[in-house]
Amino acid sequence: MTVELCGIALEHPVINASGTFDAIAARRVFGAELIERFPFAAFVSKTVTLAPRQGNPPPRLWETGSGLINSIGLPTKGLEGYLGEDLPELAELPVPLIVNVMGFTPAEVGELIRAFADRPEVTALELNVSCPNVETGLVMGADPRELSALLERVRPLTDKPLIVKLSPNATDVPAVARAAERAGASAVSLINTLRGMALHPRSGAPWLGGGGGGVSGPAVRSVALAQVYAVAEAVEIPVIGMGGVQRGQDALDLLRAGATLVAVGTENFRDPAAASRITAELSALHGNSAPELT
Amino acid sequence: MTVELCGIALEHPVINASGTFDAIAARRVFGAELIERFPFAAFVSKTVTLAPRQGNPPPRLWETGSGLINSIGLPTKGLEGYLGEDLPELAELPVPLIVNVMGFTPAEVGELIRAFADRPEVTALELNVSCPNVETGLVMGADPRELSALLERVRPLTDKPLIVKLSPNATDVPAVARAAERAGASAVSLINTLRGMALHPRSGAPWLGGGGGGVSGPAVRSVALAQVYAVAEAVEIPVIGMGGVQRGQDALDLLRAGATLVAVGTENFRDPAAASRITAELSALHGNSAPELT
Amino acid sequence: MSAGPAASAGPAPRAAPTAHAAPAASAAPAASAVRTPAPFGRRAVAVTARERHGAYTLLRCEDAGGPRPRAGQFYMLSAAERWGGGDGERPFLPRAFSVLRAPAEDRRLDFLLEDVGPGTRRLDELRPGDRLHVVGPLGNGFEPPRERRRALLVGGGVGIAPLAIWQDQLEDSTRPLLGFRDRARAAAAGLVSSARVATDDGSFGHHGVVTDLMRQEIAGRESEIEVYACGPPAMLEAVRAVCAELAIPAQLALEAGMACGFGACFGCVVPTRAGLVRLCLDGPVLDADRLESALLPGTGH
């Protein structure tokens, strides 16, 4: 099941979704076995911003019958901490490293990209655009013009593949994807979490420390499939599909919808090695359905 | 639990979601008991368009572990058929009637509204704006300007309450709701179904006759809650909340998020009398949590 | 009247023969059609027995609160527990099942299930004492044969279910014809009296399809027979084609994916010559001549 994404050769098409697997923490917990049995074909790190961020106050989690609402709020050591502490450890992983970055202004995004532009440890960059541009107030990844302007500015800063992680909370996601493609994105990834909310069952106040949160897991699977399908029809560049993947069949659906890679997110929480099982199931299904996949 | 919406007095705050209960069919199936035990405080009829529509080819349904994807495609007898065949029967229901209409151009919407403007059987109109304006190509309910223009044209055509049913597949739903309010909407209702999709497990082709479909049921509950909360914060007019309501607690959450009424959709399919149970559960919770609700 | 509805047909037997004056309307949604109303809402009933018949499961429950169904009617079933979950999995919506048997003298309802997916699997787990949610009886059911015709019941697989109750209610009918994939499945043929059986693999009865038997049975009696058929789409389509060819009236009990069963969702539509109709409301029994084909999209396994 080897596959290629923007010239990167991968052993299979299953990677992790940003922010749903901390390989450094997992190595402390699971030791060498994590590396020996590393479940992802590439590793995507959690979103890094320029400045350190604490993230949202707890509680940060709300479970639903078919998913999770999180208001983690992108805690990060910031660029400097990441470069100094995390990157050396992540560089030891047995798979290519994709660094996910986010900035609140185009200048910030530029600075982040420049910082990784020539890092040999880093194979590709993923740009999280699900946050507002603090200068315009518009969510960068929800508005085609906003995103074009951003990418035209930052795309020239690196030769590495630049994956744009789209926001699913947009009127016309394929239009945003097309704008990304025209402005030089190497690939797009989707979906990020859907905006969601939970109230305290007794008090009725918002449960999550951040007020609202992002929905992930099986609940979003069919929404993800629709968006991946529509985006894959709209662009020529590769698509990384994610959202509620729990089984090989879910991964197969995203590949059939046009994705080149599939990312596993929330399911990692239910089983740290879920991606290995999903990859095995996918491989079995590939065998069974080769005609449709060639 | 009596409640008022735009001057309409209702016995309780639970109504049906458009297109999820056909009172005429249900009366054939359940007879007089339906009327005696009518579960909704007001009845919302399925979307009527000007011309008759067959709707999408089957299959129209795809079940997920926590919801439903439908591609019903708005079958309707059209305005004339509705006025001649359905309205007289619906007028016999023991609760106020809300007619849901949709047009593909502002002129069509105007014509539909005019047709019901002076009908005494009709208490209020709900305007489904989750379809594209065929003249501009923009989804009427996803773009604030598009919606303003539409409402400014059609709002003057009736004195009846005009409820705008918003599309959830929009970048900034509260902005659309504010536009509706400014242009004279009496209330807004949300959420309609999220865009979703399913593939045939073996062939990998889109399962639904319509290609894609709309996701409803428990899977969308937390997305609905977030949108209702954000919209209720953004507007002064009443909000009708819906999306995945299965229990009194779900209804209570939407009321606490700022809704005046709650609509039950997909859960009707699992139990035709679900709304009665939900109303009873809500009433019990009201008793328990009176302080937060006054 | 040699073939009127038996007294056991239910509390409100229809004055059926007149409805047949205009055959095209017989299964049509005449707003005035007298139907036995179903109790409003789903109700919990107790499972009282579970038996295996060949590859199928007979599920019996005690429906104290409901009226007696007509032959061909169906119920929406769901287990009272663990329906909507199991690792976030289906079943979520209730499932449609034809009545296999519903003796007039008690409150018993029998269903025959074939395990084809998560819903039937869950129902197959139920044991006496477990609770089942039911909505029904739903749909139209079979109409008695047109005058001077005798009923010929033709079924395949789990589709024998509505034929068993119809046989119970008919005063008289010719020998039923049943088709199965193999001997294991054919073991369920005993649920219908004195049936002739065909199997695809020849392991039991006639080696071939049930329409082979049908042609034999009908030959020369085209004007005396009305066919009642229920089974997999390919079989129904074969039956429809034979009946169309021989100009024999046929009532087909069809299947379509259903979310509600009571006309609420518009999800169960099937294409007829006159457009799409909701099968749960205007069917599940349709006169064969209303259909271009009985091969419906999204059905079959």
Added chain:
Amino acid sequence: MSAGPAASAGPAPRAAPTAHAAPAASAAPAASAVRTPAPFGRRAVAVTARERHGAYTLLRCEDAGGPRPRAGQFYMLSAAERWGGGDGERPFLPRAFSVLRAPAEDRRLDFLLEDVGPGTRRLDELRPGDRLHVVGPLGNGFEPPRERRRALLVGGGVGIAPLAIWQDQLEDSTRPLLGFRDRARAAAAGLVSSARVATDDGSFGHHGVVTDLMRQEIAGRESEIEVYACGPPAMLEAVRAVCAELAIPAQLALEAGMACGFGACFGCVVPTRAGLVRLCLDGPVLDADRLESALLPGTGH
């Protein structure tokens, strides 16, 4: 060494006392800390026993594939079946449980559960022979007392769980103090040896809270005691406040909502004086002096 980890502490006992030279770092995420690695991925284990102890359930399983846990460590548990569903309902994510007991000589793991919601309810349904998914051992566990101090175990409710295994592993400790809501719950006190018990309603043991007993026990021995506490947030906060007042070192086993248990989600953070830390990774045992308060948002029932 009077209070080193007993030989049963696990295959890789830490050279603990030295880690205490700088107390603030003792529970800090030193990347170099020697941990017993957990097997990667969740594994299915068989439930071998279920016992009721007062209002709580002891669940025993046979963990053939895992290393022995340290006292204070926890596992993420989920039933192998029906987890993620049941009418589209929770539980969906695994749940965290402290080890109650894990004798070094076999592969047994005991957990003590209080039924407070859908996850604990589902686990409470498990019976010998059922399968359980486990990930672990996770988290840091207790550190041995600082030199010249003896362990005083203080627990409340189901929070006695990690104290039982810690008592097993400590060579020597003073009489444990346990608080419960009432007599029914206090029946679980027998899981810890020779404990003194307080109940809120006075129906058993001392009428009052466990910190009353704690003040009595400590009085005059402030420099000889190190407190190990686990229990509901209000109790832990009271323990923390008393220890702060009396300048006694305390190790608190805390709880927070967790999605993963292995540092992946950043969901379990708790506020410390030095900022938010992931409790599953840097805890669940934290030195009390790292906390402003043990009353954490989103915990308690």
